[in-house]
Each structure stands twice: as structure tokens, then as C-alpha cells.
Amino acid sequence: MTGLATVMLSVIDTGEQITFWICGSLALIGALGMVLSRKAVHSALWIAMTMINLACLYMAQGALFLGMVQIIVYTGAVMMLFLFVLMLVGVDSSDSVVETIRGQRLAAGLAGLAFALMLIAVISRVTLGDVGTQGADAVYGGNLQGLAALIFGKYLLAFEVTSALLITAAIGAMILAHRERIEPKKEQKDLSKERFLSGEHPGSLPPPGVYARHNAVDTPALLPDGTLAENSVPASLRARGAIRTVDRALGDEVQQLAAGDGSLEGEDLR
């Protein structure tokens, strides 16, 4: 690591160096946090932190415009849009973190570590030439002008072709999410016509009967003429034949009840 530090030291002044170590570490922590959090919202916030720190690094290097764009477009617009979507999907949804593949985590950790070590080992031995934006900025008289010259000059084709990428992305979003209506939306008028034309009972069905001794859903209501209204019992019960029968009370029973004799209590009105 000393090699790397010397490289940095030789080119960058102390203030920038401090900025680098602080923002760099924070960006890394943010990236790790994004990968490791269980909740999508947390991940989104972590990545916002990474982006802000990267923006700081850009600015510290003199790429002010890029830093600002990074904050405004990515952190401000894209990440917030992301958050909105996540809120819509449901803040509470979280991924299962149970790893089903044996050895996956260990292997991934080892491979990642090996990769990181190799990168560090190689980069720490590297001597860089011209670092920083000063040289490039000078050509067109500033960072912003230099960027413009590159985008609209040297990389014009790449810049234009990027539009193909954006259009593709838009079409992709349409394909995956958009649902064109197959038929015109039904108005209230259409709905009520449909209801009457179907020939079925247009209104709401009668509720089950409510009696002194029974008011469960399997007890049919009585129509004014005393017959059973079968459709007051849910169709599933009807299909099972689990409808209670409701007999007219016998005269003496009524008298018994009137006399306050509770001996019939607990029996069914069968």
C-alpha cells in the first residue's frame, strides 16, 4: 500500500489526499452497504451515499461539472426515482438472505478477496504518468469546455449512438410494463345494462335469516309468503346441502316459550 500512497502523494497535494481517503472510504462503505443490506430501500440509500462521495472526488479533482451532474442527475433524480418505485412496490419487502447453494458465500468471498488482492498488488506497483485534469482542461480553456469538445467532437458518434441505448431502454420499459387496453373501458351505464341483460337477479341477494335461536349464515331467510329464500345462503353451502330447515313453530311451543319455559333451549328447530 505504501507504493500506492507514494504515487498519490507525489501528484496530489495534502488537502486532496485527505479528501480522497475520506470520500473514497465512504464510497466503498456505501457500496458494501448497498450489496449487504436486506431491504431495498436501505440499498438505495447506501448507493446514494456512494454517489455523493464519488461526486466529491470528482470535484476535488477539478471536474466540477461532472461532480454536479453526478449529484443532480444520479443522486437527485435517478436515485430518488428509484426510491419512489421501491415505495410503490412496498417498503417492507425484503429479500430472503438464506443462501441455498452450498459454499457459495465462502467461494464468492474468497474469489472477491483474491481479485481485490491482485488488483491492489498490481496497481500499487504502477507508476502513472499525467494524472489530473489540468493538462486536459488547458486545451479548450476549462473543464466544461474540454468535456464539451470531447462529447461533441471526438466522441460524437458514441454520444449519438447512446441515444439508441436510451430508446431501447424506453421501449423495454414499455414492453415489460405497459398494458394497452384490449377493449374500451366500461361505463356505469354499460355495467348496469350488462347486469340486467344477464337475466340474473339484478339487485343484491337477501341476507340469511335472523331468528331468535339462530342467525348463522346457513339459516335461510323466509320470504313474505313463508317459503325459504334459498339464495340467501352462500352458494357453497347450498352445494354441500348444509342448509338448515326452518319449520313453523308449533303452537304449544310458542306458548311454552311465552311461559318462559326454557326446556326447548339447545334443541334445533327441526
Add this chain to the structure above:
Amino acid sequence: MNGLIALVPIPTPNMDLGQIAPLEIVFGAALISVLVEAFVRREGRRRVQLVLVFASLIAAVAALVGLAGTRTLTAQASVAVDGPALFMQGTVLLLAIVGALLIAERSIDPAGDAFAPRASALPGGREERELTAAGWSQTEVWPLFLFCVGGMLLFPASNDLLTMFVALEVLSLPLYLLAGLARRRRLLSQEASLKYFLLGAFSSAFFLFGTAMLYGFAGTFSLGGIADALSGNAGDNGLVMLGVALLAVGLLFKVAAVPFHQWTPDVYQGAPTPITAFMATCVKVAAFGALLRVMYVALGGVRWDWQPMLWIIAIITMLVGVIVAIAQTDIKRMLAYSSIAHAGFILLGVIAVSEAGIASTMFYLAAYGFATLGAFAVVSLVRDSSGEATHLSQWAGLGKRSPVVAGIFTLFLLAFAGIPLTSGFTSKFAVFSAAIAGGATPVVIVAVFASVISAFFYARIIVLMFFAEPAEEGPRVVLPSAFTALALAIGVAVTVLLGVLPQPLLNLAQQAGIFLR
């Protein structure tokens, strides 16, 4: 930064539009195609799109022919117009035309074309059934297809890493989408799409990382600039090594080389078969074109470093491809592993590092591309009530039921196996001899061994088709419309022609086999 900044005017970029005409035609058609989606009534869209697609592709071929022999850098030196670029672009365009024929087919499946009527509908839901019954189709396939072809045209011609990266994304993104649009087995298709997207993004990250490393080394994205920096730098530089390795990861992912191959069988199996055919051929051509350009133009100076790496990749790619293919029971997965193995064979041309290597690679890609398109076209024809019958057991005795289709498939399998008088033999011979001339004899020995194993599993399918008893309730072979029939005819014709009379194309490839820096 003190004081007044002196404003220097930005010079007007010099773009010779004629030299990138094929690119412009295809991208222009793609944009029009998007507008067609927006403004043409649903019933007429398909017809308009078909006319647009075929007209633009043919016009692009014509423009390309007009450019034949050009050797120049254009669009601020970000695009190279040279032999390999034109050859690869031509191959991509011709393969794309045949691929478009397969995509346009809609009489094989009784429900319509190979794509879901609406990707956003719940798989297997009521809405999907209604849409199918109403005969809806997702004509957005066409703009996506055209964008993808555009990306493929730019990819092998990019002369700087930034343009190359943009092209890579432009060609990949539509493919991720197209892979998820299969009409049958929607869930498998969506899973394939997601996997391809995730892993593709992962590989793009490596590519970008590598690009950054090389930029850090050379201070430029331009391939020629990197080469200059390498020739000026005598000492070792770790950044270059990192850059080479990481760029290679991104490119080898696209050509489906081991160990960056695992997406291939899953995606090939899940994607709609015409898309699989398109993907298996055009992506390979474009990606090998880019790989050749990066390795030869930018990194030719460190070839002693990357050659052993590609040796090892080629060896394990061929071996893993053929060995795993043996155990496959699904015809599309078998073809996927076969395509992995072929990526290994084509890498032999890359590691030759010679003009013969370039020429043989280009010839191999063209020959392999047409045979592969044909093979997948046949796969799309063998169906049962639930869609394509891809399980190998269902192909038993196919030769007795449909001798013509089984015969055509046999021809393609023989070409894959590299039997003489088919294009496969010529192309294998070409890359093998280029690799031997390039000093890669051990790799060629492994390649011959792998060819023998591969001949075994191709022969197994031929035996299965012609000598096994047909299964009860087996699949039937659907009579295709003119689209697929034409595609098959082209596939057969090219496969036989390149086997019997390979010389004209070999000559063309040899003439074209010099990169421009």
C-alpha cells in the same frame, strides 16, 4: 484556476457520412421503426415493419458493397472502415437478414409468431389467453432487432474502447429484452432474460474496468493510441495486464467462452428460438470481430502475454463445450454447448495472430453462422401440442416421419462436426492450419480431440433420428411458410457451397484480413 479563461472554439467534428452509411441506414430504420410502432395502426404494423426491416438491411448490404476496398478511419477516428470491419459487418447483415426471416415466421405456431402477444401480461393468465385469441403480437420486436443489428455493426468496427463499449451495450440491451419474449414457456423465457441481463451487466462492468485500466496506462481510448503507448513503453506495466484481462472477460462473455459461458445454455433454451438463432450467430460474429480488433490492433504489442491466456481459454472452452454437450437431453441446450465448443475452435484463429488467423476466423464465423441459423430453424419446426419438442427423446425416429427435415438437420450436424464437403470441414481446417502456423500446435491437438468427441454426440443425434423407433405420440414437423423455408434453403445452400467451393469466400476473407490502425 485563476483569471479569465480564454475560450477556444470547438472545431466542427468531421464526419464522413458516406463511410458509415450501413450504420446510419440501420439506426435510421430503427428510429423509423419506433415511429411506426407509435403511429401506424395495429393491423398494418407488421407489414410496414417487415418492409422496413428487409429494405433497410438490404440497403445496408448494398451500402457495404459500395464501401468494399475502403481503408480509412472515420467519425473522428472512432470507427475503422477496413477489411475485417467490412467483412464482419457484411456477415452480420446477411445473417441478420436470414435471422429476420425466422423472426417473421408466424405459421409454425398455430397461435402466431414465436413471441408473447404481450410481455407484460401474466404468464398463463386470462389476459394472455384473450390476447392470443385476438391474434395480438408484439411488433416492438422489430425496432429492438434493428437497434441490436446496429450495435453489432458498430461493435467490430469501433476504433476506440469508448465507442466499443457503447456499441456493446447497444447490441446487448435489445437482446436481453428479446430473450424474454417467448410465447411458450414464458417463465423460462423471463428467467433467461433476467439471467442474461444480470450476467451481461456484470461482464460489461469488467469490460469497463479494463477500459479504465488501459486508459490509465495510455491516456487514450483509441486502439491505435494504446498500441503506440505499448510500443513506446519498454518496461512492464501492470495496468496493461489488468486491462487486457478485464477487457477479455467482457469480450469472452459475449462469445460464450468458458468460464464465462454459463448463461449460454439457459438463455438459448429460454429465448424464443428465432432469437436464439440470431443471438447464437450474429453476437458471435460481432464479438469475435471486436475481440480480434482489440487484441490485434491495440494489444498486438503484448501478444506474448495474452496468447497463453487465450490458449488456456480455448482449450477449456472446447473441452467443456463438447464434454458437457454429451450429457444434454435438450436439443437447444445441446446446440448451446456446441456453440460454446465452436467458440473455442474459433479462438484458435484468434491465437494464431496472423493474417491467416483473421481470415480463417472470419470464414469460420460466416460458415458456422449459416449452419447454426439453419439448425435452429429446424428446431423450431419440430413441435408437439405444447410448442417446440426440444427433448431429445422426442426426436427419435424423426428421419422416418420427415426424412427431408431430418436430412437437412443431419447436414447441419455434419457441418458442425466438420465432415468434409460441408462448410464445417473447410472452416475447421482453416483455423487449425492458421493456429499451427501460429505455433499453437498443442491447442490444435486438443481441438482435434474435441472434434472427435463432438462428432460423437452429433452422430448420436443422427442415429437417434434415423435408426431409433419413433416415439408414440411423438412430435410432428410443421410445414413452415416461405420465410423459414427460405432461411432453411439459404442455410443448406451456404453450408454445401462453402464445403464444396470454399475458395471464393476464403479468398475474400484473405484479402480482407488486414486491420487498419
Add this chain to the structure above:
Amino acid sequence: MNIGTAVFAQETVLAPANGTFSLIWLLIALPALGAAILLLGGRRTNAWGHLLGVLMPVASFVVAAFLFAAMLGQPAEERGAVQHLYDWQIVGAFKVPFSLQLDQLSMVFVLLITFVGSLIHIYAIGYMAHDPARRKFFGYLNLFVAAMLLLVLADNYLLLYVGWEGVGLASFLLIGWYQYKDSAAVAAKKAFIINRVGDFGLSLAIMFMFAVFGGVTFETVNAGIGSASEGTATWIGLLLLLAACGKSAQFPLQAWLFDAMEGPTPVSALIHAATMVTAGVYLIVRSNAIFDAAPTARLLVLIVGCISLIWGAIIGCAKDDLKKALAGSTMSQIGYMVVAAGLGPVGYVFAIFHLLTHGFFKAGLFLGAGSVMHANNDKINMRHLGALRTVMMITFVTFGICTLAIMGIPPFAGFFSKDDIIKAAFSQSPVAGVVTLIGAGITGFYMTRIFLMTFLGKARWEDDQHPHESPAVMWIPMVVLAIGATIGGVLMWPSHWLETWLEPAVPYQEHAQTLPEWLWIIITVGTALIGILWAVALYRREVPVTPPAGSLLTRAAREELYGNEINETLTMLPGQVLTRSSVFFDNRVVDGFVNGMAAVVWGVSGALRTVQNGFARSYALTMLGGAVLLVALLVLVRL
């Protein structure tokens, strides 16, 4: 080129074909087109198929005659032409020009093939009239003619090999024409397998040539043979001889020819008498530069010719089956040609001369045999024939003329050609001379026997036999061939035209005359007469319907001198021993290895499949591992 090699190689660089000679391709294209139409056209062409089938070889003959006339108009050294159609580059350095070469030698063959072929096609209209698949038959015959023409017109050995295999295929298909008969199917297979042995020789020879000379055109090989070692030339020569033995039914690969008589008689006449079986002779004469450079190989050619000559003649004496007796005769007569070819520049021309006259009279004999079969319910056993003279006058006369021709009786064609070979043989090797002379005697014997048993004597017909003359469409070709057999001698006598005609393409060297001409005539004709008179003495009497036991030699000859058994013991027995021991080796050692390998591959395959678990994160891990590997590889290489 030094003086030593100039003796061997004829450096005739042939001119490219233009003008009339640009029609060469048409010779092959016409019958090939006929075959394509007839075989692919299906039942639709049934009605007129046979007419098209006849038209194509006739048209081809007309073209050939046209080319012949054009060739006569050229000075001798400019008569050859090469028509370059395209380069068939199989890849890299292995490049074979697809070119046709029409020189004097090819011209002779083209005329023979198209002329005799046309006649036999016409004949087959009548002969195959009742065959439901007559159209297919004509398709196969056209295929044969096309392949045979390709064989003789090729300007390189590889293209010749294509034609060689083509005629083999046609022969296989036609021998097995009556495939519902077991014997025909077996015969076809036998011909196919024995021919493979010879073809193997030819393919090895071609590879050898490519390896040594870097090319396979006649020009390259002829140019290169001078500087090659004698050992190389000998090996190539021996391989070519093996090929010639297979195709031309020469010892020891002759056994298939007798069974091949299972095919329809026009096939026997065209393929197994007049043209295809002479391809071996063509090959040897065409490769004369190689054999000139390899005396050992040429000696072996002579020996093979001598053995075949006697071998075939003896078999011809004993067979009761008319066609098989004629097949023995074919083997014997081709033996004559091979002997002549084995004599070197002294004999090449005579080999071709005899090949031509043989093409006429042997085709005539077979057509006569076919006519006899046609008239007698396909009865071919001569013991059930006899006295056909009375009912089949035309057949009798034409067959008789051809018989006189083959026996070498002046002034018929066979007299001139055989006489020349005998004289040339005596001039080079007394042993060969004696053998050819004895052969002439035996020829007289067996042909007389055949003639007597078939046409003269008493009728030994069975009840269902009602012999009658064949229709005109059949007898006209027979008459034409008989005329050819009568006057064919004019090619060499009195003008020696053929010698001078073939001169640039086939070297000719005058041999020393030891005896005066009239003495030769007395010797050769006398020998033939001895054979004839002996046969008359034997078969003048009543011929028993059931064959008598006969002497040891007769019995052996009936069994084709145990050619099959010899082949079996020589090739099959060691083969079987080898097979058994190798099966043992195979089971224990090779299978162990192969099965082990298969198991390893299968195991690895299974293991790798488990890696393919369907989880994107697992795939990504593999990719990361791959990236680590690549970085490590590059960094390690650098360190």
C-alpha cells in the same frame, strides 16, 4: 529434365480446349442429365423414360463423333485438349483441378463407350420390355455411362477415382437388379466388397502420388515420376495393379465377375464385358510412365495377366451356364490385354486394340446370350439348349461371327488383335508367348463348346421352352456389333492406323520380328484350330442333360478353380485369426481403455452439469473466478 528421364515421361503439355473441344463436358453431362431426370423424375417419366435413356448416350456418341472428326483435322501433337472446368480446392494446398482431358487414348474409349453403350441401350428397350422398373434401369445405365466417361476423360487420378467409384456404384446397383433373388443380392454385395479391395489400392496410390509429387494430375505425375526413386514408382505401380485387378476381374480378385452374371444381360454385355472391366487396362496404359519406371511392377502385371488368361479360359471350358462361360472368357481376354500392357511400350497399343475389338465381339456374344435367354424363358443352362440355329437364325449368325472373331480366325477382328499380342509377347518373353498361344487354343476350345451346345446338336429344351427370334430392336444392335467384329481389324491392318493415332498419348515401340508373317498366321490359327477340332470331337456327340462327373480339372473349373476358396483362405482365414485375437485384445485392452475414457468423459460431463445449477449468482461467481484466473495468468506470465 535430364536425358535419363526423357525416356519415361511424355512431356506433352496439352492445349486448353477451345473451339469444338469446348464441347467435351457435354459428353458426360448428357448421360448424367439423363440419369438425373430418370432417377429423380419418378413415375412421371415412366412412359418415355427408356427413350430418353437411349437418346442420351446416342447424343453423347454424336458429340464424340464430332470431336473425333475435329481431332482428325488437327496435327498429331495438337490433338489432345484439356478442358478446365474449375478448381476444386479442398482447402489449403490440396487443390485438384476439375478438368477433362481428351487425348487420343480417351477418344478411343469415348467412342467405344458411347457407341457400344448406345447399341446396348437400344437392345435393352426390347430386353427389359416387361420389367416394371425399366425406367429406373435406364437411369442406372445412363449413370454408368456418365461415370465411365468421367473415368476416361479425367485429367487427374482423383477425378478418375470419382468415375471409378461411380461405375462401381452403377455396377453394384445393376448386378443386384433382381434383388428379390438372394443370389443377385449376394452377388452384388460380393462384387462391391471385392472391388473395395481394389479401390483401396487406388486410393492409397492417389495419396502416395499426392505425397510424393504434390499433385495428382497425369501431367504432374508423369513429370515427377522421372525424378522419383524406383521404389516409389514400384509401390505406386503395385497399388495401381491392385486397383486394376479388382475392377478388371484379374487374378486374384476375379471371383466377383462370375456372380455378377446375375445382373440383366445388357448389363453383363456393357459393364461386365465391353467397358467397365476394361477400366483396369485403361488405368495401366494411362499410367504407362509409372510402369516404365518400375520394371518390377510391370513384371507383376505380366504375371497377373498370364495367370488370369489361363485361369479364365479353363473356367470358360467347364461352365454349363452360358453367361458364366462367357464371363470366364472375359477374364481370359482381359488377361490378354493385361499381358499386352505388361509388355510395356511394345504392347500398350495392342492392349488397346484388343480392348476395342473385344468390346465389339464380346458385347455381341453377350447380346446373343441375352437373346437366347429372352427366347428361352431365361434358361441359360446350355445343357437345356441346343439346336437353336433352326429357330433363331439372326442370333445364330451374329453369335457365330463373334465366336469366330474371339477365336482369332481371319479375317475377323479378333485375329488381328490377338495375333499382335502373341507376337509381341514372344518378342519380350518366351514364357508369356507360350501362355498366350496356349490361351488361344483354349479359347478355340471353349468357344466351340459354347457354340455347339447352344446352337447346334439336338434340342434339349424343356416343356415350357418355346424359342423364337428376338424383336428387331434387339437383333439390330447384334448385327451392328457383328459387323464391327468382322471389320474391326482394319484399325491395324493394313495401315497400322491405331499405332500412329495413339502415338503421342501412348508410347509405341516396334518389336523385333523373329519369324515371317505367314508363319505366325499358321502358328496362331493352327493353335486355335486344334482347340476347335478338339471341342468338335468332344461335343459332336450327344450332350447329356445332367452334367457328367468329369475329370478333376473339369470339376475344379466348374467351381471356378476354387477362386472363392482361395480368396477365403488367403484373406478371410488370416483375417479371422487376426480378428479373433484382436477381439480378445480389444475386449481386454482397448475396450477397457475406451470404456474407461467414456466413463471419464461421462463423469466429467455429469460433474460439470452440476455446476450449471441455474442460479445467476452462481454463474456470476464462476465469471469472477474466471476473471481472477485471467488476471492471475497474465500477471504470472509477466512475473
